[in-house]
Amino acid sequence: MRDLGVLLLFGFLGAWLAVRLGQSVIIGYIVIGAVLGPHALGVIADAALMRALAELGIVLLMFFLGVEFSLERLRRVRAAVLLIGVGELLANLSVGFLVGYALGWSLVERAFLAGIVAMSSSGVVAKLLIEWRRTANPEAEALMGIMIFEDFIAVLYLGVLAGLSGEGARASPAVVSLLKAVAFYALILGLGGKGLARLLTLALRVRSEELFALLWLALIALAGVGASLFGLAPAAGAFLLGMIAPARQSDLGERIYSRLESFRDVFLALFFLTFGTMLEGESLRRVLPLVLLIAPLSILxxxxxxxxxxxxxxxxxxxxxxxxxxxxxxxxxxxLYAAFGQQLGLIGSDLFQFTGWYVFAMTLLAPAFMKNARALYRILHRLMPRPVAFAGTLISVTLQPMTMWSVTANSRATSRARLGAARHLLLWGAFVSLFLGALAARSLTERMLLLAIGMMALAGLSRAIRRALEPIREHLDLSRLPTPRADPHSVIAYTAHVASSVPLAALLIAVGWNDLGPWMLLGIPLLALFHFGRAWAWYRAWSRPIPTAPESAASRE
Amino acid sequence: MRDLGVLLLFGFLGAWLAVRLGQSVIIGYIVIGAVLGPHALGVIADAALMRALAELGIVLLMFFLGVEFSLERLRRVRAAVLLIGVGELLANLSVGFLVGYALGWSLVERAFLAGIVAMSSSGVVAKLLIEWRRTANPEAEALMGIMIFEDFIAVLYLGVLAGLSGEGARASPAVVSLLKAVAFYALILGLGGKGLARLLTLALRVRSEELFALLWLALIALAGVGASLFGLAPAAGAFLLGMIAPARQSDLGERIYSRLESFRDVFLALFFLTFGTMLEGESLRRVLPLVLLIAPLSILxxxxxxxxxxxxxxxxxxxxxxxxxxxxxxxxxxxLYAAFGQQLGLIGSDLFQFTGWYVFAMTLLAPAFMKNARALYRILHRLMPRPVAFAGTLISVTLQPMTMWSVTANSRATSRARLGAARHLLLWGAFVSLFLGALAARSLTERMLLLAIGMMALAGLSRAIRRALEPIREHLDLSRLPTPRADPHSVIAYTAHVASSVPLAALLIAVGWNDLGPWMLLGIPLLALFHFGRAWAWYRAWSRPIPTAPESAASRE
Known part of the structure; x- marks a missing residue:
């Protein structure tokens, strides 16, 4: 009780100070934990109780994220947000995978590093936005949408990581465990969901507030235990239970919040504090190079x-x-990933220590970037080469009418477009699986098979993109382009080409990876240069005085 | 986490079933704990985490009792309630002490047994009254008043028990530790209280709900730790913090409730559950005779x-x-006493096991008595000998106008009467200390000294009683007496004699105890018989046709 009291009191002071300095509470917790921990002052010697409570804290956090999350809300998120979310995650996962590859790490460690590097903190962002009263800013809605998407993916990814423990280094463990996790989630949410939800609603009718809290804590803990019996992380089980549990807006949801929210707050604080206690000052020397390499990469x-x-x-x-x-x-x-990996013995002490310092560095630096985004923009705007800017505007002009369609407009056209978007998502998902499969596949035959399947999928994807872009022609806001005139046909075609070339390049890289290694990555700048060049050609063509080309004139009328 | 989840889920089921059966949840928790514990099914093997949380639960409970409690409220409690509370506690403590004495236990174990046997459960009673919708019944208010008083004494008693650990078997440890505890409490509440309260109010202004919960849990835990550094029980420290903390009715108090109440509920449930896990089925055979002896005694x-x-x-x-x-x-x-005693190694395993079964038996039987109090009354009424009934009515007639004065009547007379009551309380308190001192004193000289002091105090007490009773004469409801006429002078004198003879008898018993032992207790029935005889004499005198006695006629006009 002494340790708990001391840890909580200093945790409070640390968090309070962090908030005062415009930082996230997490910074305060980690610093306090590290200072009080056995590797520094040693005030907190035995952290067994704290660790158990911390584990409960992360499970409660995930439960509440599950309650906040709903497939309905994910569906309502704008296409723009999905595009950003998918792209952002792929880019960040790649950073982790590539750095791990460059350092010669095992696949398991690479997968953990990728997850650790990739997942942003919805908690920190939401709190900072509220703290700074920026929730009404235009970026806030988009950020929260991306976070909803990322929360969902983060839990799925947790399933992948859990799967890695069982299979070890057998063939394509990532694919197997991903499929296993997806199957488990689908099973629970699809079949179990409705029946379980009814049972839970019955249980929610318990009159006594005391018994209510007891029951729900028990259910959340057992959901975590159940998931770990299935080879998943406890956090994933709690997230699923949260998804099934009544939404926050309902009376019952309100009751869950009022009774259990402070458990989450306190235990989660303990999670961050305990994590801090496990950081070693000496480890900083070992992991500092890695932090100095990855943190700038992540920020970039x-x-x-x-x-x-x-x-x-x-x-x-x-x-x-x-x-x-x-x-x-x-x-x-x-x-969470780091703690999970260490618990299962899948990651070394260095990666664990790295995670602490990396999170600390990223979360410490983030407020500076978030506050000065406008100044940064001005600098970047001046530095940007004109072909690159024009290429970006070309694609933006095409995508804007598509992605910014409001959800509330429920005409037939939008609903069909949304159906199209769902199909897109499915295709992209299949593609990502193929990509991962190609990376993991050992034999050339397997890779070639995957390449063949990939090419077929790509053909479908390309056609889908073109069809999706077709009805947009009338909505293009060509006045955004710096050229006096532009041909909408070509604008759309340009975007379609770029969109199709990205998965093609990814697939080729994945297939060639095992033979050629990172050299394949050189294809990306080459591809970018090619697209910039094409954009520049259009820019010059549209800037010239009007020729007598009848088609382009017709299309402009 | 598995153990926690299982324990909470089954705890919920057990408590829910207990409530369904009209029992207290405590019954459900203890049974479930005992069944799942290592001595039965063994589902819960390692209870270290649970024990730590349980400790926190009892500390939280005491904190909230402290918040609910206020000296103001204690002062407002009716004199009737104080009379019942003091008498009830003395009687129950005596049961424990005497049984312990008869079994040849050490003073420390006797003190623990007395506390265990004496303190009723305010939690159980309050919950049953609410559950049965009896809170508006006439007995409910009195019961809650007695409980407020008992909560206060129970914490003081905890100080006494804590003091026993340090001094061991040295001279009059009970007195020393009682004084120490009272001094500590007075210090904190008197001097520290105001300054600390201001600091706490400042701390309460923390905006973030998360940090608020963190801070208060930390303060409560550290108050417990602080108290144990001072040689007191952690629970006592938390109670004091609660007394200083803002009252429930204030906004800040509301906030404390909304944020921390479910911590108390869940951790307290864990306390009862863990207590259950520590019960051994085999121990029942050893402690059953003691339970069968003490439980009926307590009920009687x-x-x-x-x-x-x-x-x-x-x-x-x-x-x-x-x-x-x-x-x-x-x-x-x-x-709490049992767990505390076991933790400090002051009580043996048997007393600990006894406590579990005793609490179980008492709490299990209580609802039956509470529900059938009216029927019981009818039986007792028929069995009561007439002299006894008349003696009771005589005293009741005298005390009723005094004890039932409403607090809201704030005339000068009542305020002076209340001042008198406070002086009474002080005198009685001094008397109890003398009584305990006389019990603990080793040498005859010490005892004689105490007897002399006691006699002087008694003289003051007796005068105080008479003076307090004087202004009551006009308020006596003599129609309640079964006799056609009664002399108010004599009614008052009778009560004053009885009231003065009780402490006199107690003091004599305490002084003679070390030499004559329990034989001194024979004085009690003798004293009772003497008083019943006197009552009977008055009854017969007042039932006779009116003589020409001029004084009694004058007083009746």
Whole structure:
């Protein structure tokens, strides 16, 4: 009780100070934990109780994320958000995988590093936005949408990581465990969901507040235990239970919140504090190079790739950069993956220590970027080469009418478009699986088979993109382009080509990886240069005085 | 986490079933704990985490009792309630002490047994009253008043028990530790209170709900730790913090409730459950005789002595019996004392096991008595010898106008009467200390010194009683007496004699104890017989046709 009291009191002071300094509470917790922990002052010697409560904290956090989350809400998220979310995750996962590859790590460790590096902290971002009263800003809605999507993926990814423990180094463990996790989730949510939900609603009618809290804590803990029996992380089980549990808006949901929210708050604080206690000062020397390598990479990925995706999806430049900066904080998922990996003995002490310092660095730096996004934009805008800017605007003009369609407009056309978007998502998902499969496949035959399947899928994808882009022609806002005139046909074709070339390049890289290794990555700048060149050609063509080309004149009328 | 989940889920089921059967949840928790524990099914093997949380649960419970409690409220409690409370506690403590004495136990174990046997469970009673919708019944208010008083004494007693650990078997440890505890409490509440309260109010302004919960849990845990550094029980420290903390009615108090109440509920459930896990089925054979001896004694004490006191204080017969029956449940304090004693190694395993079964038996039987108090009253009424009934009515007639004065009447007379009551309380308190001192004193000289002091105090007490009774004469409701006429002078004198003879007898017993032992107790029935005889004499005198006695006629006009 002494340890608990001391840890909580200093945790409070640390968090309070962090908030005062415009930082996230997580920074305060980690610092306090590290200072009080056995590797520094040693005030907190035995952390067994704290660790148990911390574990409960992460499970409660995931339960509440599950309650907040709903497939309905995910479906309502704008296409723009999905585009940014998917792209952002792929880019960040790649950073982790590639760095792990470059360091010669095992596949399992690479997978953990990728997850740790990739998942932004929805908790930190949401709290900072509220703290700074920025929830009404244009970037806030997009950020929260991306976070909803990322929460979902983060839980799925947890399933992948859990799967890695069982199979070890057998063939394509990632694919198997991904499928296993998806199957488990689908089973629970699809079949078990309705029956379980009815049972839970019955249980919610318990009159006594005391017994109510007891029951729900028991259910959440047991959902975690159940998931770990299925080879999944406890957090994933709690998330699923949260998805089944009544939504926050209902009376019963309100009751869950009022009774259990402070358990989550306190135990989660203990999670961060305990994580801090496990950091070793000496480890910093060992992992500092890695932190200095990956943290700038992650920040660049967010500022360049995520912001670009946001711009392409139709957000204005400054807002796009604010979205990118908003994705910089790391937190609960990174720490959760690291703690999970260490618990199962899948990752070494260095990766665990790295995670602590990495989360600390990213979350510490994030507020500076988030606050100065506008100034950053001005600098970047000046530095941007004109072909690159024009290429971006070309794609943005095409995508904007598509991605920014409001959900509330429920005409037939939008519903059909949404159906199309769902089909898109499915195709992209299949593609990502193929990509992962190609990376994991050992024999050349397997890779070639996957390449063949991939090419077929790609053909479908390309056709789907063109069909999706067709009805957009009338909505194009060509006045955004700096050229006096532009041909909508060509604008759409350009975007379709770029969109199709990205998965093609990814697939080729995956297939060639085992033979050629990272050299394959050189294809990406080459591809980018090619597209920039094409954009520049269009720019010059449309800037010339009007020729007597009858088609382009007709299309402009 | 598995153990926690299982324990909470089955705890919920057990408690839910207990409530369904009209029992207290405590019954459900203890049974479930015992069944799942290592001594039965063994589902819960390692209870280290649970024990730590359980400790926190009892500390939280005491904190909330402290918040609910206020000296203001204690002062507002009616004199009737104080009379019942003091008498009830003395009687119950005596049961424990005497049984312990008869079994040849050490003073420390006797003190623990007395506390375990004496303290009723305010939690159980309050919950049953709410559950049965009896909170508006006449006995409910009195019961809650007695409980407020008992909570306060129970914490003081905890200080006494804590003091026993340090001094061991040195001279008069009970007195020393009682004084130490009182001094500590007075220090904190008197001097520290105001300054600390201001600090706490500042701390309460923390905006974030998350940090608020963190801070208060930390403060509560550290208050417990602080108290144990001072040689007191952690629970006592938390109670004091609660007394200083803002009252429930304030906004800040509301916030404390909404954030921390479910921590208390869940951790307290864990306390009862863990207590259950520590019960051994085999131990029942060893402690059953003791349970079968003490449980009926306790029930009799409540039904006879507490009910009599309630009747004497002016409650009607059936209500008085309902009050007595309502004091039967045992719970948190008994278990708290037992857990505390075991932790410090002051009590043996048998006393610990006894506590579990005793609490179980008392709490299980209580609802039956509480529900059938009216029927019980009818039986007792028929069995009561007439002299006894008349003596009771005589005292009741005298005390009723005094004890039942409403607090809301704030005339000068009542305020002076209340001042008198406070002085009374002080005198009685001094008397109890003398009584305990006389019991503990080793040498004859010490005892004689105490006797001399006691006699002087008694003289003051006797005068105080007479002076307090004087202004009552006009308010006597003589119509309640079965005799056609009565002399108010004599009625008052009778009560004053009885009231003065009780402490006199107690003091004499205490002084003679070390030499004559329990034989001194024979004085009690003798004293009772003497008083009954005197009452009977008055009855016969007042039932005769009116003589020409001029004084009694004058007083009747």
């Amino acid at each position: 990925t967010e500022l360049v790739i995520t912001s670009s995706l946001a711009f392409l999806a139709g957000f204005s430049g400054p807002v796009a950069l604010a979205i990118g900066a908003g994705m910089i904080p790391r937190g609960e998922y990174a720490l | 004490t409540e039904l006879v002595i507490t009910s009599s006191l309630a009747f004497l204080a002016g409650f009607s017969g059936p209500v008085a019996l309902a009050i007595g029956a309502g004091m039967i449940p045992r719970g948190e304090y008994a278990l």
